[in-house]
Amino acid sequence: MKRLILYRLAMALPLLILVSMLTFVLVSLSPGDAARTILGSNATPEQYAALREALGLNDPVLVRYWHWLVGAFEGDLGRSLINGQPVLTAVTQRLGPTVSLVSLTMVVTVVFGLILGIAGAVFGGRLGRIVDLLSLFGMAVPNFVLGVCLTAIFAVMFRLLPPGGYVAPDVSLLGWARSMILPVVCLSFFAVGILAQQVKASFSDALQSEYTFNLIANGFSRRSIIFKHALKNSALPILASVGVIFSAMLSGTVLVESLFYIPGLGSLAVMATAGSDLPIVQGVAVIFTLAVVIANFLLDLAYGALNPKLRTAEA
Amino acid sequence: MSDMVLTHKPARTKSTVRTGLGLPIRGVIALGYLGLLALGAVFADFIGVGDPLRQNLLGAKMPPGEHFWLGSDQLGRDIFARLIYGAREVMLGASEALLIAFGLGVTAGLAAGYVRGRLDSILSAIADMLQSVPAIAVLLAVLAVFEGNIHAAMILFGVLASAAMFRVVRAATMSISEERYVLAARLAGVGTWTILWRHLARRLRSVLMVQSAIVVALAIVNQVGLSFLGLGSKPPAPTWGSVLMDGAAVLFTDTWMIIPPVVMISITILAVMVVGDAFQDAATTRIGRGSPIRPSVRYMPGAGARFGTVAISNQQPLVEVSGLSIGIGGRGTPLWLIQDVSFSVRHGEIVGLVGESGAGKSVAARAILNMFPNGSVVEGTIRYAGREVVPPARGVPSPRIGYISQQPMAALDPAFTIGNQLCEAIALHDGARRGKEREKAMELLDLVQIREPSKVLELYPHQISGGMAQRVAIAIALSGNPQLLVADEPTTALDVTVQLEILNLLKALQQQKGLAILLVTHDWGVVARMCERVITFYAGEIVESAGVSDIFFDPRHPYTRALRAADPHGQRGVERLPVIAGQVPPPGKRPSGCNFQARCQFGIARCALKPIELETYGDDRHVRCIRLNELKVPR
Ligand code: SF4
Numbered sequence: 028m029k030r031l032i033l034y035r036l037a038m039a040l041p042l043l044i045l046v047s048m049l050t051f052v053l054v055s056l057s058p059g060d061a062a063r064t065i066l067g068s069n070a071t072p073e074q075y076a077a078l079r080e081a082l083g084l085n086d087p088v089l090v091r092y093w094h095w096l097v098g099a100f101e102g103d104l105g106r107s108l109i110n111g112q113p114v115l116t117a118v119t120q121r122l123g124p125t126v127s128l129v130s131l132t133m134v135v136t137v138v139f140g141l142i143l144g145i146a147g148a149v150f151g152g153r154l155g156r157i158v159d160l161l162s163l164f165g166m167a168v169p170n171f172v173l174g175v176c177l178t179a180i181f182a183v184m185f186r187l188l189p190p191g192g193y194v195a196p197d198v199s200l201l202g203w204a205r206s207m208i209l210p211v212v213c214l215s216f217f218a219v220g221i222l223a224q225q226v227k228a229s230f231s232d233a234l235q236s237e238y239t240f241n242l243i244a245n246g247f248s249r250r251s252i253i254f255k256h257a258l259k260n261s262a263l264p265i266l267a268s269v270g271v272i273f274s275a276m277l278s279g280t281v282l283v284e285s286l287f288y289i290p291g292l293g294s295l296a297v298m299a300t301a302g303s304d305l306p307i308v309q310g311v312a313v314i315f316t317l318a319v320v321i322a323n324f325l326l327d328l329a330y331g332a333l334n335p336k337l338r339t340a341e342a
Numbered sequence: 343m344s345d346m347v348l349t350h351k352p353a354r355t356k357s358t359v360r361t362g363l364g365l366p367i368r369g370v371i372a373l374g375y376l377g378l379l380a381l382g383a384v385f386a387d388f389i390g391v392g393d394p395l396r397q398n399l400l401g402a403k404m405p406p407g408e409h410f411w412l413g414s415d416q417l418g419r420d421i422f423a424r425l426i427y428g429a430r431e432v433m434l435g436a437s438e439a440l441l442i443a444f445g446l447g448v449t450a451g452l453a454a455g456y457v458r459g460r461l462d463s464i465l466s467a468i469a470d471m472l473q474s475v476p477a478i479a480v481l482l483a484v485l486a487v488f489e490g491n492i493h494a495a496m497i498l499f500g501v502l503a504s505a506a507m508f509r510v511v512r513a514a515t516m517s518i519s520e521e522r523y524v525l526a527a528r529l530a531g532v533g534t535w536t537i538l539w540r541h542l543a544r545r546l547r548s549v550l551m552v553q554s555a556i557v558v559a560l561a562i563v564n565q566v567g568l569s570f571l572g573l574g575s576k577p578p579a580p581t582w583g584s585v586l587m588d589g590a591a592v593l594f595t596d597t598w599m600i601i602p603p604v605v606m607i608s609i610t611i612l613a614v615m616v617v618g619d620a621f622q623d624a625a626t627t628r629i630g631r632g633s634p635i636r637p638s639v640r641y642m643p644g645a646g647a648r649f650g651t652v653a654i655s656n657q658q659p660l661v662e663v664s665g666l667s668i669g670i671g672g673r674g675t676p677l678w679l680i681q682d683v684s685f686s687v688r689h690g691e692i693v694g695l696v697g698e699s700g701a702g703k704s705v706a707a708r709a710i711l712n713m714f715p716n717g718s719v720v721e722g723t724i725r726y727a728g729r730e731v732v733p734p735a736r737g738v739p740s741p742r743i744g745y746i747s748q749q750p751m752a753a754l755d756p757a758f759t760i761g762n763q764l765c766e767a768i769a770l771h772d773g774a775r776r777g778k779e780r781e782k783a784m785e786l787l788d789l790v791q792i793r794e795p796s797k798v799l800e801l802y803p804h805q806i807s808g809g810m811a812q813r814v815a816i817a818i819a820l821s822g823n824p825q826l827l828v829a830d831e832p833t834t835a836l837d838v839t840v841q842l843e844i845l846n847l848l849k850a851l852q853q854q855k856g857l858a859i860l861l862v863t864h865d866w867g868v869v870a871r872m873c874e875r876v877i878t879f880y881a882g883e884i885v886e887s888a889g890v891s892d893i894f895f896d897p898r899h900p901y902t903r904a905l906r907a908a909d910p911h912g913q914r915g916v917e918r919l920p921v922i923a924g925q926v927p928p929p930g931k932r933p934s935g936c937n938f939q940a941r942c943q944f945g946i947a948r949c950a951l952k953p954i955e956l957e958t959y960g961d962d963r964h965v966r967c968i969r970l971n972e973l974k975v976p977r
Contacts, residue, residue: 038467038470038471038474041471042471042474042475045471045475046475046479046480049480049483050483050486050487053483053484053487053488054487056487149635149636150636151636151716152638163612163615163616163619164612166556166559166563166611166615167559167608167609167611167612167615168608168611169563169566169567169607169611171567171570171586172586172604172607172608175586175589175590175593175600175604176600176604178590178593179593179597179600183593183594183597184597190593231634234634234635235634236752237747237749237752237753238752238753238754238755238756239634239635240634240713240747240753241745241746241747241753241754241815241818242755243635243713244708244711244713244745244747244828245744245745245767245818245819245821245822246740246742246743246767246770246771246822247766247767247770248770249635251766252635253635255758255766256755256757256758259757259758260755260756260757262757271473274473274474274475274476274477275477277476277478277479278476278477278478278479279478281478281479281482281567281571282478282567282570282571285571286590296479296482297482297571297573299482299486300482300483300485300486300573301571301572301573303486303487303489304486305483305486305487308479308482308483308486309483311479311482312476312479312480312482312483315476315479316474316475316476316479318476319474319475319476320474323474333757334757335756335757335758335759335802335804336756336802336804
């Protein structure tokens with residue numbers, strides 16, 4: 028257990044360095060640079076050279092990265108090239124909607140993924156096939172394609188839901204809920220399919236095991252076998268896939284937030300990319316990676332709590 | 343495990359139409375679609391698809407019709423042409439991603455799986471790392487630097503996706519390089535790579551196809567998504583994402599315009615997934631209705647009976663199985679696992695069910711617990727303690743019968759402590775004694791002769807030995823004070839000394855508590871030590887039932903005789919059923935007439951004519967052989 032946690036920590040550091048260094052390396056490979064982005068193409072060569080010097084662009088990549096890294100530890104992730112806003116401010120301003128979206132989607136995914144997956148494993152047959160089909164279509168209809176279709180149906184044809192926009196929950200709880208319905212459905216569609224299939228697979232394994240046979244034979248109730256014994260035994264693979272899904276979901280916010288005009292981190296990253304505003308893009312990448320690292324860490328703790336072999340090995 | 347194999351066979355295998363490629367038909371259709379799309383995209387210039395860039399403001403936003411197959415967009419451009427030309431970029435991008443992912447993943451996976459050690463830990467750590475990168479954030483960074491260069495993004499995506507490819511190749515390589523032929527080649531020091539490669543290629547084919555399909559599908563999703571956001575190739579280049587974006591821009595006025603790109607994108611990804619899935623399907627079969635915990639079982643009156651049932655005992659027995667036949671299969675003729683089985687167990691008696699693997703003895707024993715393979719057809723009745731349990735009465739809780747299995751370690755739930763499982767079992771039957779479960783649990787552990795029961799209660803199954811696990815399993819089985827214990831090869835998986843301890847324990851329980859035990863075994867030593875009566879199974883039928891001394895000293899059925907003759911010292915110790923030449927005919931391959939005819943040294947033409955009846959012989963003995971009375975050869 029301790030080893031697992033140490034491993035995760037040892038993994039997190041290089042991962043964060045890798046992701047944060049990426050933009051620096053990419054920039055050094057590319058013809059354009061930040062000075063050009065800021066000044067546009069009409070500036071004189073003198074202005075350009077002066078700005079390069081001021082931005083430290085003449086230093087080698089690693090030196091520049093080092094400066095950034097030192098700053099990052101003090102909470103300074105650089106400034107936007109477009110409006111000079113500190114990256115950290117820009118990111119924290121946009122955190123709320125993304126947290127709303129991701130946490131709601133996560134809840135929906137886990138609830139429906141578990142229900143469908145367990146039902147598929149317990150009842151088998153047609154219901155099991157539906158779970159397989161759902162995960163197939165979750166893949167085939169990407170969130171933005173689904174989003175466009177659902178907007179056409181629910182916002183354009185029936186005018187039931189807003190086509191986009193975000194209402195903060197402290198402004199109007201109902202407005203917030205209405206603004207979240209379509210984005211959450213789009214973002215969870217794929218995830219529910221994947222999770223349900225994983226749940227179904229691990230539940231089927233658990234239900235086919237020798238101990239389940241023994242429990243049934245000795246008269247244990249079906250409810251206890253499904254919701255106590257099989258659930259705990261299939262918890263580990265399910266947790267693992269929740270981790271993967273969380274990471275995919277963060278990626279999904281980029282598209283869904285842009286599509287539904289939600290002012291979150293994902294849409295911020297898209298605007299920044301379109302404007303070549305590298306510090307912002309990098310800031311979002313780092314925040315996303317950090318979120319994945321933390322999520323994996325929490326999942327590992329849950330792993331340890333659920334797996335008697337890991338837990339007792341420590342003692 | 344013998345009969346277990348049968349119980350987990352799929353009830354009904356869905357017959358899929360296979361084609362020359364060994365693929366189901368839908369896989370071929372999907373491949374065909376992708377091939378057509380590829381050809382269309384490559385030769386678009388020559389087959390009159392139309393110009394994806396030509397604008398015609400007079401013909402803007404025209405719905406599908408004779409001018410434009412799939413309509414025209416706000417600038418009057420042909421949507422069909424834009425989609426077909428857009429497929430070029432989609433395919434190119436997906437190929438780039440796949441090539442990189444495949445190259446990196448397969449190479450690294452082979453290396454890690456074969457070399458192992460330090461290299462494996464390093465590569466696995468890197469894969470772990472790549473898998474936790476939120477892909478799109480990194481792709482955005484690439485596009486922010488290399489504006490509109492979707493190919494750079496796809497190549498990076500390939501790098502990230504190689505991690506999953508790495509995992510499947512590594513796992514397959516590891517499992518294969520442990521197999522005997524590869525180890526042998528390794529020892530001989532020749533051609534390891536050739537052998538490894540040959541076997542790997544076969545094994546990996548399906549996993550790699552599935553994984554590749556996933557990489558391609560995700561590459562398409564990401565690529566189209568990025569161009570949908572306007573971050574891909576710059577306009578007016580035709581891309582699927584931009585066509586969808588154009589449609590979304592006029593969603594309120596010309597809603598139809600999203601349909602062509604939506605269908606094109608989804609169908610293409612679906613086709614890719616179906617191709618991958620088809621390769622996977624080629625390797626696995628589907629299980630029909632039902633599930634392990636809700637098996638579909640049909641109780642049929644009279645379907646399997648070939649004869650009237652034979653009343654075996656004149657006393658009131660504890661268990662009475664009559665005319666039991668169990669088959670698996672759907673609508674057609676079921677595959678009979680056991681046929682026309684009748685026997686009884688008296689109070690406090692130990693009865694042995696003996697037979698080779700696949701003889702059906704476990705299937706028969708489990709039937710008493712009302713446990714049947716998924717998709718079973720069940721005929722006949724079982725009475726327990728004067729009540730009918732098969733077919734089960736609706737709404738009445740099934741009576742308590744204890745069950746212990748062959749694999750004590752696997753039989754306990756690994757995720758809960760011994761105490762937890764045992765207390766749950768006790769609470770099930772002793773609702774009134776809530777709060778006192780622990781006390782009763784200690785008593786039960788004491789009964790099965792476990793020392794320091796309070797300590798054992800806190801342990802997990804992986805912390806105890808096999809013998810101890812079997813004692814715990816017996817304690818769980820006894821928690822409801824059953825009158826009958828069904829023991830399915832309870833000692834097969836244990837060490838010899840532990841076997842004797844468990845057998846002694848069972849015997850003691852029988853004597854102390856008057857417990858009846860139905861003992862499934864293929865071990866004559868166990869029979870001699872434990873049983874009062876023995877029922878011999880052969881190919882799904884009872885061939886002989888008799889008291890233990892008759893079976894040992896005066897076997898009547900040619901099968902039992904052959905077994906005894908092949909093992910004259912059967913009582914000496916713990917020994918497996920001896921081997922006689924030939925094989926048991928499996929269900930579905932059983933001959934007409936006597937099932938044993940192919941191996942029987944007394945067989946004559948008459949034996950093959952019609953099914954043989956179980957005949958009563960002497961006092962409380964039954965033999966299934968038409969030559970029973972002719973073969974009174976003294977031993
Ligand atoms: S019926 Fe015929 S073949 Fe079958 S056991 Fe008897 S003698 Fe042998």
